[in-house]
Amino acid sequence: MDKLRNMEVMVAVVEAGSFAGAARQLGISAVMVGKHIQQLEAHLGARLFQRSTRRNSLTEVGAAFHEDSRRVLEQVRWAESAVERSRAVPQGLLRVSAPFTLGTHAIAPLVADFLQRHEHVRVDLQLSDSVVDLAGDGFDAAVRIGQVVDEGLVARPLRPYRMVIAAAPAYLQRHGTPEGAADLARHHCLSHSVWQRRVEWTLRDGDETFFWPENARLVCNQGEGLRQAALRGLGLVMQPEVLLADDLARGALVPVMQHCLPLPRPVHLVYAPDRRQLPKLARFVEHVVGVLGWPPAVHGAA
Template structure:
């Protein structure tokens, strides 16, 4: 008995719901498909399927084995595909979703260098701070910032994302510099619309008026707008250093409450499947890895 053939036959019988349809898909006779499953059960010493004249039902052991066997077969296919990719040039259109401010400030050089290395890959970059549905909206990969929750998507960490509270020297001179998070209640806070869904409780627990609309507040779904407003003296902003570092280095903004700096978030490359990953996606993820430095170049203040 070829164990892989038997495993493949069993998984296909379960997915197709019958030996006849599984045999057609595998281009085998129904008798041989049935023989493979019977040999597999004999080899394992357990019954995997309960058969009637019309239906098939997985046993408890069969349910467990089917899940693990599917993973093994996927891993084998993935390995073979990766070996094939060594001989295949990345090509085709790569659809990428990325956060607006990060893409505008930091992606253009990367994409240019990537295309020089992989000239057969075209780029379709769509900017949006909301979390797109990669599968439904047809993206190959999405760059996301935050603390990602577990999901069926594959996520590779690319870089840390540091958050700082900052305000202009003029604003701090007029309104005073907060010495403790409680002092923020007396200040104007420039609120980023998506912060609560991205940053998590560790970041948000001490922000003023969280989850509430405050009189005279400024809210935006774009971090660049809030940083420019902070530079103009409109209030205090909590934003990533990949947006704010240039203004901080130039003295246009000052970091406040550095001892209460939130736990860093991360930039992730997110894609739908690990198995049979297209060369263009794998090459792009590999290109991202380490590109921004450690720490990232925007956090190198000295």
């Protein structure tokens, strides 16, 4: 019995939320996933999952074994990387986490360029607005928006995350152009569902502060849905600059209330200091910082 493989499968089931999800992640059949779990339970003499027709949940023993297995697998990955650290050519799997919108429009293109330069590297890019545990979840690096609270990580500053308020020309022709934050009350506004829980950006107008209106014409849980509505003239949208940049450049959306924009948020590329020796990570950090580093590098300076 391959204990490490069984542990890897068990951890994949927990992280994917199902046997089928783990099968897709590992590239094996769901039946084979079940066999690995059965072997592990037989070896341990304990049930790891409570099975039902709808879901599989961890038993108390399973929860404890899952945490220990994650730590063991991370140690194995670190031991394997010792060989890689001695190689000059970047190679192997690089796991990177990034927020959804920033990752889609800024990090994913950089990853593609990086892979074109380094043919022996594979990248697993996970886009999610959840903050991952680098060591616990097996990531080499992560892009994070906001202040870095984990002082144990190396944090390289990237271009700040800026917001833009914009609308389609047709909407502005019908409803007029808002001059200040107080004008939002008479406009149709498009809102992210997170903002309905008052977790949002604060607008500034002189000495006053405002929140994006709660009585939004449309609420959506993804910025792309709000962007599509704004392009069709449904209302004002406030979304990251990186999401709306192309629309603004071609005039499909027009920026408004630029003096009221929320303060930009810091962005960092973070990684554990003991992994910076890995050629694949060192080259990736160099690549990302070279393009998105903040303040921008001055090329050709003496």
